[in-house]
Amino acid sequence: MDWVDDATIESEELEPIWMERALEVLGENSEKREELMKELKGLVKNEEDLKVPESEKFYLKFLRSGLMSPSAGLEVMRNYFMLKKNQARYFQSSTDLERLVSTVFEQKIHCMLPHRDQQGRRIYVFRPGRWDPEKIPFLDLFCVGYMLCEMVIKEERTQIAGCVSITDATGFGFKQMRAIGLEDGKNLASFFNISFPLWLRQSHVLHAPRVFNMLFSMLRPFLSDSVRDNVVFHSGDVSTIRNYISGDILPSDLGGNGKMGPMDNQHNVKELRKMDSFFQDIKQFGYL
Numbered sequence: 001m002d003w004v005d006d007a008t009i010e011s012e013e014l015e016p017i018w019m020e021r022a023l024e025v026l027g028e029n030s031e032k033r034e035e036l037m038k039e040l041k042g043l044v045k046n047e048e049d050l051k052v053p054e055s056e057k058f059y060l061k062f063l064r065s066g067l068m069s070p071s072a073g074l075e076v077m078r079n080y081f082m083l084k085k086n087q088a089r090y091f092q093s094s095t096d097l098e099r100l101v102s103t104v105f106e107q108k109i110h111c112m113l114p115h116r117d118q119q120g121r122r123i124y125v126f127r128p129g130r131w132d133p134e135k136i137p138f139l140d141l142f143c144v145g146y147m148l149c150e151m152v153i154k155e156e157r158t159q160i161a162g163c164v165s166i167t168d169a170t171g172f173g174f175k176q177m178r179a180i181g182l183e184d185g186k187n188l189a190s191f192f193n194i195s196f197p198l199w200l201r202q203s204h205v206l207h208a209p210r211v212f213n214m215l216f217s218m219l220r221p222f223l224s225d226s227v228r229d230n231v232v233f234h235s236g237d238v239s240t241i242r243n244y245i246s247g248d249i250l251p252s253d254l255g256g257n258g259k260m261g262p263m264d265n266q267h268n269v270k271e272l273r274k275m276d277s278f279f280q281d282i283k284q285f286g287y288l
Contacts, residue, residue: 007116007155014156021120022160027068036063040070047074049288050081053281057154064159065197079195081286087187093143094150094279101269103136104144111265112148115249120161121201122152123245125254125263128212129171133179142188146196150278151271153198162199166241168254169205169212177211182218189222202230204245206238206255 022028037059044052044059052058059073062080066072084091093100104110109130113123124145131141152158180188192200205212220228234240239247241255250256251263 007112007114007122007152007157010155010157012156018120018157018160022064025162026064026160028064028160029068033060033063033068036068036070040073043070043074044077047078050078051285051288052077052081053285060156061153061159061197065199073197076194076197079190080197083187083190083195085287089139090142090187091146091283093140094147095276095283097147097269097272097276097279100140100144100147104140105265105269107131107136108263108265109141110144110148110268111263112152112268113249113251113263114267116157116161117164117245117249119201120157122155122158122161122163123249124148124163124165125168125251126165127168127170127263128176129169129173131176133175138179138181138184142184142191146191147272147275147279148268149196149198150282151268151275153196158198162201164202164204164245165200166204166206166245166254168207169209170207172209172212172215174211177215180215185215185219186222189219193222193224193227200227200230202232202244203227204241205231205233206241208233208235 019028019030037056040059040063044050062073062077063070064073065076066074107130109127111125113125115123117123126145128141152163192198205216208216216231232244238255241250242257245255247255247257248259251260252258253262
């Protein structure tokens with residue numbers, strides 16, 4: 001793909017180029033999709049004590065997360081619901097959006113940028129140096145990241161193309177490092193590796209101080225090869241990120257060329273406000 005889309009104004013119907021992309025990156029064949037969906041539903045039905053939504057869209061996103069393999073899709077689904085069951089505290093605040101708006105979103109720590117990159121991927125920005133652990137618990141930090149992922153995985157284009165992340169580690173210090181326990185780090189790695197139906201294609205790290213490198217070393221053993229091998233550290237001139245993502249769609253304070261202005265996440269808040277019922281409803285599903 002050689003264009004950049006505004007993901008906030010996309011139509012629901014996929015253009016033919018996207019089906020070609022699905023075949024290329026996922027091995028998805030539209031003629032076999034219904035049969036594979038049926039197989040995944042059968043596997044889920046036989047899974048003990050697992051209750052899931054009956055929506056076709058629900059099954060499709062997990063099938064795609066497993067590269068159109070029903071057994072692999074089921075494994076991601078298992079991990080997704082087991083993490084939610086065993087680590088429920090990370091997801092508790094997903095039904096308390098307005099509080100998160102006045103705390104986490106207000107600090108502009110997270111953002112899903114409005115445009116897709118040249119390969120159709122969503123762009124997730126994380127700025128942990130803006131996080132004050134004395135005011136915002138790590139649980140809320142994790143929860144907002146989760147909510148943004150739920151927001152974009154509804155999009156079929158994102159199920160196909162995946163996302164890239166940009167971590168701006170400016171200001172990250174021992175205060176933040178001490179507030180992230182080893183279990184927190186493991187669960188964070190698990191979420192992006194094996195427990196959510198979103199393909200993380202590449203990660204970029206900007207302005208990484210020594211203490212952030214220590215955090216990355218702590219997380220490294222828990223990352224899959226595909227995630228670990230696709231982390232790019234940008235040292236010095238952050239404009240090098242434009243070698244990967246067009247400067248036209250990057251915020252001006254994140255290596256952009258000025259067309260987008262500073263990073264803002266209010267469009268994310270607007271979309272999440274439409275998902276109140278989703279975050280209420282999803283809590284009734286999972287392992288009993």
